[in-house]
Amino acid sequence: MTMPTTAPTAHALADVTASDSTLRRFLHGLPGVDAVGLEARAASLGTRSIKTTAKAYAIDLAISMVDLTTLEGADTPGKVRALGAKAVHPDPTDRTTPTTAAVCVYPDMVAVAKEAVAGSGVKVASVATAFPAGRAALDVKLADVRDAVAAGADEIDMVIDRGAFLSGKYLKVYDEIVAVKEACGTSARLKVIFETGELSTYDNIRRASWLGMLAGADFIKTSTGKVAVNATPANTLLMLEAVRDFRAQTGVQIGVKPAGGIRTSKDAIKFLVLVNETAGADWLDNHWFRFGASSLLNDLLMQRQKLATGRYSGPDYVTVD
Numbered sequence: 001m002t003m004p005t006t007a008p009t010a011h012a013l014a015d016v017t018a019s020d021s022t023l024r025r026f027l028h029g030l031p032g033v034d035a036v037g038l039e040a041r042a043a044s045l046g047t048r049s050i051k052t053t054a055k056a057y058a059i060d061l062a063i064s065m066v067d068l069t070t071l072e073g074a075d076t077p078g079k080v081r082a083l084g085a086k087a088v089h090p091d092p093t094d095r096t097t098p099t100t101a102a103v104c105v106y107p108d109m110v111a112v113a114k115e116a117v118a119g120s121g122v123k124v125a126s127v128a129t130a131f132p133a134g135r136a137a138l139d140v141k142l143a144d145v146r147d148a149v150a151a152g153a154d155e156i157d158m159v160i161d162r163g164a165f166l167s168g169k170y171l172k173v174y175d176e177i178v179a180v181k182e183a184c185g186t187s188a189r190l191k192v193i194f195e196t197g198e199l200s201t202y203d204n205i206r207r208a209s210w211l212g213m214l215a216g217a218d219f220i221k222t223s224t225g226k227v228a229v230n231a232t233p234a235n236t237l238l239m240l241e242a243v244r245d246f247r248a249q250t251g252v253q254i255g256v257k258p259a260g261g262i263r264t265s266k267d268a269i270k271f272l273v274l275v276n277e278t279a280g281a282d283w284l285d286n287h288w289f290r291f292g293a294s295s296l297l298n299d300l301l302m303q304r305q306k307l308a309t310g311r312y313s314g315p316d317y318v319t320v321d
Contacts (some may be wrong), residue, residue, distance in 0.1 A: 013250060017214055025168055027206070027210060028067060033202035035258075042233035045277055046186075046270045059304050060098050062268040065286045067125055067257070069104040069134075069294045071225070076113045080105055084116025089270035093270040094235075094308075100297065101286040102155060106131075107144055110151035125155035125191070129180060132195075134159035138176060144229050145183040156184050157191040159224060160208065162198050170211060191219035191257055191290075197229030205235055210244035219255035225292060230260025233274060240278040247286035253282065259292025265303040268296060278312065 016026040050058055068087045070079060083103050091097040102123035105113050113124045126148035130136035133214050136144075145156055158180050164172045192212040196205050212220045220239055223230035236258040243254045256279070258271060268291060275283050283289050306312050 007218055013214060017171075017174055022168050023126060023174060023211075024213075027207040028186055030203075030206055030210060033206055035202050038202060039234045042237045042274065044232055045237075045273050048270075048273045050269055050273075055306050056304070058269050059265055059307070060301055061284065062122075062265070062272060062291065063300050063304070064101060065100040065290050066098045066100040066297050066300075067102045067104045067290050067292050068293055068297060069201040069225070069259075070317040071104070071127060075106065077109070080109045080112045080264065081116045084113050084122070086297070088117055088120040088121045090297060091304070093304060094173040094305075097301070097304065100292070101290055104157065107151065107153070108149040110148050110153045111164070114152035124152060126151075126153040126155055127157045127159075128157040130158050131157070131193075134161050135163075138179065139228065141176070142179060142183045145180055149184060149188050153188055155189045155191060156180070157193055157221060159193045159195065160212070162195055164194060165204070165211075166199070167209060170207075174211055174215045175274040177212060177217065182214040191221045191255075193218040193221040193224055193259075195224055195227060195230075196222045196235045197227045202238055205238050206242060209239050212247065212252050213246045213252070217254060219257050219290070221292065223226075223258075223292075224258040225260030225294075227260075231258030231262055231271075231292075233270060236271060237274050237278055240274060240283070243283070244279045246251070253288065255288040255290065256283065257290040257292055262291055262293050264297050265296075265300045268300065 011200050068083055070083050085187060087100040087103045090100060099120055099122050101123045103113050103117060104125040104127065107126050107128055110124055110126050117124060128144040128146065128148050129141040146194065148156060160173050161176060177192055184190050194208040197203050209220050222235055239256050242254055247253050262268060262271065275289055302312060
C-alpha cells in the first residue's frame, strides 16, 4: 500500500519546525548513527544472491526506476531527443522492455525532453536551484524552478545549501526547501539533493534526511553525481531507514533516489535488496524509488538480453550515452 505525501504542516512533527531552536533540538536529538554497524549491514545485504526469474524481475524493475540523465555543458537538443527516445524504448528490438521512469535534464532542455517523451508516461525531471553547487540567491533559485515547471517539468531535483546546513543554519535550509516546494506548485514533485559526499558524517546525512522530509520533499536524494563520493549502499541504507521511520511517525511516505556511481546491474540489484529489507516492498515502485544514472541502463539492457538469449550482445547493442 502506498500513501500520498501531504503538506509539511499537516503531519505529526510540524511543531518541531516552529523555530530555529526547536528544529535544532529535534535534529540533534535524533539517535546517533553507528557507522560500523551501518556499513556492516549494508555490506551483508549486498551479498544476497538473486537468480533466474527473480533476477529478470529485478532487472526490469530497475530499468523502470532509472532517471536517465544528461547534465553536461555540451548537451544539445539532439542529444536530449536521443535520450528521450532511449527512455521510451530502451531496447528498440524488444518492445517488452519497460520504459525508464524519467529523463533528467537542465531547465533549458525541459521543453525538448517533454516533446521527446510525449505520450509515453516517461516523466521529465529537471535539476534546478543553481545545480550542482546551489550557490545563488533564493530568488534566482526560485526563478530557475518556475522556468523548469513552466516548460513542463514533472519533477524538480533541487540541491540544498550545504554551507548553511554545515553551519547549523537548519531553519534557513528548511525555509528554502519549503519555498522551492511552493514554486513547484501542484504539478511537479520535489526531490531534495543533499550531496552526501559533502556532509562529512552519517549523523549529518540522517539530520539532512529528516530536515528534507519535514520541509515537504517528495523524494530525498543522495547526490548530484558531480563530486567524488556519491551514492553508496551505506548512505542509501541510512536514508531508507529515515523514510521508513518518518512514515511510521507521520503516515507520510517519501521516496529515495540514490544517484551517481551506480553503473552495473549487480549494483542496482544490491540497492533493490536494501530497499526491500529496510523500507519494505511499498518502496519497490518507481513512484517511490529511483536511480539517478547515465550508464546504468546500458548494463541492465545487456544483462536482460543475456537472460533472454543466453549470450551477451555485441558492443553495438546499446548506445554509449
